[in-house]
Amino acid sequence: FITLLYTIKFEVNPEKYMTCQLIGIFTILLQTSVTYTIRGVLEPFNYDYYMFSFSTPPTLFLMTSSGDADLFVSQSSSNPSYNEYDLQSTTTGTERIVIPESFSSPIKVGIFAAAQYGNTSYTFKISSGKSTEN
Numbered sequence: 644f645i646t647l648l649y650t651i652k653f654e655v656n657p658e659k660y661m662t663c664q665l666i667g668i669f670t671i672l673l674q675t676s677v678t679y680t681i682r683g684v685l686e687p688f689n690y691d692y693y694m695f696s697f698s699t700p701p702t703l704f705l706m707t708s709s710g711d712a713d714l715f716v717s718q719s720s721s722n723p724s725y726n727e728y729d730l731q732s733t734t735t736g737t738e739r740i741v742i743p744e745s746f747s748s749p750i751k752v753g754i755f756a757a758a759q760y761g762n763t764s765y766t767f768k769i770s771s772g773k774s775t776e777n
Contacts, residue, residue, distance in 0.1 A: 678768050678769065678770040678771075679768070679769045679770075680766060680767070680768050681693070681766070681767045681768075681769075682764075682765070682766050682767075683754070683764075683765055683767065684762055684763065684764050684765075685710075685712065685754065685755075685756035685762065685763045685765070686756060686762055686763075687710075687756050687757065687758035687759075687760075687761065687762070687763075688755075688756065688758050689755075689756050690722070690724065690753050690754060690755050690756075691753070691754045692721075692722055692723070692751065692752065692753050692754075693751070693752040693754075693767070694721075694749050694750070694751045694752070695748075695749055695750065695752075695769065696748040696749040697742070697748050697749075697750075697771075698748070699771055700741075700742035700743060700744055700746055701742055701769050701770055701771050702739065702740070702741045702742065702769075702770045703716070703738075703739070703740045703741075703742065703752065703767070703768070703769055703770075704737060704738070704739055704766075704767070704768040704770065705732070705737065705738035705739075705754060705765055705766070705767050705768075706737050706738075706765065706766045706768075707763055707764060707765045707766075708764045708765070708766070709760070709761070709762065709763060709764045710756060710757065710760040710761055710762055710763025710764065710765075711735055711756075711757040711759075711760045711763060712738070712754050712755060712756055712757065712763045712765045713725075713731065713732065713733040713738065713754070713755045713757065714731065714732045714733075714738040714740060714752065714753075714754060714755075715727075715728040715730070715731050715752065715753040715754075715755065716728060716729055716730040716731070716740055716742070716750055716751070716752055716753075717729050717730075717750065717751050717753075718746055718747060718750055718751075720751060721751055722751070722753060723751050723752060723753035724753050724755065725755070728753070729746075730742075752767075754767060
């Protein structure tokens with residue numbers, strides 16, 4: 644099973660920001676090539692964080708339709724980032740991380756919006772089994 648817990652940040656007005664913590668738990672029975680998709684928008688220099696549990700290590704994909712985002716994974720840090728991570732993917736284009744069998748559940752994921760591209764619209768996919776998505 645994959646259980647997802649996520650937070651979403653949103654802007655109240657240009658001068659003042661408010662963080663809305665939206666907590667949702669979704670349990671998905673892992674079957675061959677099951678994919679769970681989350682879409683988000685981040686302002687430059689901001690992170691979105693996700694935490695999930697699994698019985699079969701998944702593959703993570705991060706695609707952007709605008710801007711550029713980087714992907715960080717940690718077993719211990721609750722806020723994976725450039726400074727605290729076990730796995731990372733920081734290329735331009737599709738980010739992909741295969742969670743190793745040695746990782747224990749749960750893991751935390753940080754998605755970072757790079758500054759030079761303005762707002763970043765992303766699609767984050769968590770795929771069980773031997774996925775060939777890109």
